[in-house]
Amino acid sequence: MTHLVHHRHRPTALAAALVLVGTLLLGLTACTTTTGAQRPGVVVTTDILGDITREIVGDQAEVTVLMGPGADPHSFGVSAPQAAKIEQADLIVHNGLGLEENVLRHVEAAREAGVDALAVGEGVDPLTYASDDMAGRPDPHFWTDPLRVRTAVRLITDRLIEHVDGVDAAVVR
Structure with missing residues (x-):
């Protein structure tokens, strides 16, 4: 039993x-x-802006950089998974000023769908080219000037705090 x-x-x-x-x-x-x-997502086009953005945001958001070191921003093509990341981002940080020619249409499409985007180069008072073929046009390579990089840091910080839900302003500052 x-x-x-x-x-x-x-x-x-x-x-x-x-x-x-x-x-x-x-x-x-x-x-x-x-x-x-719940973790916000930030997509950054270039590795230099990616490094800056990661330092600013820390662990407050997931940062995806489209172009790794050595990638040519003038000829870079976006993959399907990267295009999906762009569309789902809370913020897109890109250089602008014609640097990422093949990425711009994806940024514009995401912007039209309501994704916030920051063209950093346009806000740093870029230098202009002095050569004959580009004379007078803005130089997108602003990261060679520390003062313009400092302005870029402020622009990215402000945009993250103002437009990305879930980011702690005190931590980012």
């Missing part, structure tokens, strides 16, 4: 253990998913 009672409780104990393990795993998955979904 003791043997029969023991078998009756074994399936119940096993079922309870499986339910407990399943509940724990589900809880862990839910925590991971919720945290990832």
